[in-house]
Amino acid sequence: MTQKRLFPLLFLLLGFVGGAICLVMTIGVGVGTGIVVGEVASVTGTIDDLLDAAAQGVEGVGKRLGSLKSLADEFEQRTLDPHARTTKSPDVENRLLREIADRVADRIASLEGALGVAQAGAGVIEKALRGGRVPAGLISSEQASRLLDAVQSVEAQVKRAISQADKIRARFEGVAEGELPADRLKQLATLAGQLRETLGTLTSAVDGLGAEITTVRGEVGNLRARIDWWLMIAAFVLVSFLVWMALGQASLMVAGWRGWWTS
Secondary structure, three states, X not given: OOHHHHHHHHHHHHHHHHHHHHHHHHHHHXXXXXXXXXXXXXXXXXXXXHHHHHHXXXXXXXXXXXXXXXXXXXXXXXXXXXXXXXXXXXXXXXXXXXXXXXXXXXXXXXXXXXXXXXXXXXXXXXXXXXOOOOOOOOOOHHHHHHHHHHHHHHHHHHHHHHHHHHHHHHOOOOOOOOOOOHHHHHHHHHHHHHHHHHHHHHHHHHHHHHHHHHHHHHHHHHHHHHHHHHHHHHHXXXXXXXXXXXXXXXXXXXXXXXXXXXX
């Protein structure tokens, strides 16, 4: 091989190797970007599923609260206003009040089941964040804490309502058949008023929890969109640079090819 053909051959080899490297790196950028995008989608999808479950739990609590407040208001009115009583028999009215009190207590207890779904979702998100299974920046510890605090606020009001309902039930114990004593009715009216206030606070807490879930979901969705956008931008810049490098390698190969045949 003459010296004149040595350099063109070297150009051909360098251009081919450089082009192959650019091709491999371009494929790597594409695969790597796809993996990162898929990982972000998987994590945010899991968070969305947990938030959806929590939102459904909050919705269930809200629906139960509507009928529960009406029933509690009816009980309070019957203890306060004799005209609100639908029967003239003290014995029948006593049993009716007891039945309403039992229904109120049962419905309040049912709130715990619906709330448990929301509490579990918030707890899983916080544990995943602490365990490092959620990428940094995707959801902040402050967001997770706000969500868990909102759930705990609702839980505290539910427990308070359950305690008050149990106290109402207890006021019927030891009462003989017939009309309730005036002092017992007064106690029931006081407890019913306290329960009404608690249910009002609980409604506000449930609304706050629902708003917090919506806020966190929107923030996670927006952040995911921004991450996807910047990943695409970074991939485009890298691929553009690699294509430019590959064109340079192709030019080197062309120069080597021409030099080979003209030497």
